[in-house]
Amino acid sequence: MKYRSVFDIVGPVMVGPSSSHTAGAVRIGQLARRLFGEKPAKAVIRLYGSYAQTFKGHATDVAAVAGILDVAADDPRIPQAMDLAGEQEVDITVLAEEAVPEHPNTMTIELSAGQHQISVTGISIGGGLVQLTRVDGFSLRLSGESPALLIFHRDVFGTIAAVTSQLARAHVNISHMEVSRMERGKVALMVIETDQRVEEGVLSLIRQLDHVRKIVTLDV
């Protein structure tokens, strides 16, 4: 089930004019910001498909910037997000791309601050709901509706079992999980959605495991 709550249908309360192009874009921006974990110095927003065609009319770019600045979808400051970015000294670049995406409402957000950077691709599926489809080149499918761990690790047997055992010991229930890799034996990504937030103590145990490179957390 893509939609799980009646308030995905009658709701959300939001600033117009488009749930896919405005509220959805705020949401993708917010998720990118939360995965990044801090205020970026620079943000590049790449728009594809219907987003690239119609972003000016729907203020899709402005909405994505609002999300990157962690402004909520029902915040009346959304129309002023570009000015807000200026005040917060976040450098914004918006690019309408020609490439035809799989989903008509697709956007890639690249955030950076010094050496720290992330690339997040999301799609807006309607009614303000979104899915992240790519993080740093890895395919995934993340709604952002539940807390999640993104664990970058070496593609070696036993690593997944070691991580999930730590979660089991901490009594954390996994609601959804997927694994993807770019090349056998190289870096892979585990995406683990959980019913509750994972405590810092458990995260540090996972961080110490062999073959675990980096953990990115998503809180909701």
Added chain:
Amino acid sequence: MFKNIKDLVAQAEGQGLRISDIMLQSEQEETGRSRQSILDTMLDNYRVMKAAAHRGIGGVTSHSGMTGGDAKRLRQYLEGGTYLTDPTFLKAISYAVATNEVNAAMGIICSAPTAGSCGTLPGVMLALQEKLGKTDEDMAHALFTAGAIGYVIANNAFISGAAGGCQAEVGVASAMAAAAAVELAGGTPSQAAHAMAMALKNMLGLACDPLAGLVEVPCIKRNAAGAAGALAAAEMALAGVQSRVPWDEVILAMYQIGLAMPHTVKETALGGLANSETGKAWKKKLWQKAGDEQA
């Protein structure tokens, strides 16, 4: 939980409940929230709908300058007393237009099921509240019926113009409003489902072709049509008229039509009205203006 309309109606009628009660129960099971807190959220959403509609009636204009003031015009026409139909019908279309005018002006609205189609459901609900003398709490309860219909359609098809055309936005909103209207009038769950199916059937194939890609023309007036269609479907269902095509088959047909539609009429501003001479002129004017501001 329910997967389709047949299942939803069977659960409601099996327990002697309304569709809204079943949606409310599922929401409790799915989210673990209390019944009262869920009801409160819906009441808040209903009040957002009301506030947006009344703001629109007062008169707003979009940033593009393409639309605005029509809800106010409709209200003055209603007050003039020379209308063809009746006040409930006229209120439904004027509140629908009002809400979408506020949306176009980047005001605060409640998406139902989307922002582009946010006027249809409040249009019908606000008009019926005045007609039937219901409380806000009664209205919020009926919104769960609208939500249940939208929930099934969203999970079995789509609710975005980019994915399925306007039939997936205003069409779905009209279906949601029709079912809620039947429940408010005391109809059975089956009658609500028939109203849903008839309203959706009458919107099948509707393109999403907004001028310059803005949620303004024809979106705002289509919400009035969605509200009018919902009232027509609700009246038919309450009279005992049934949809000849079963409820869930109508939803599947909407899905298949949406998949088959060319991308030019799925919110890309490339085809249909967006590609008319006037549409092209607006695109040129507005997109250039936006470009100049950025440069």
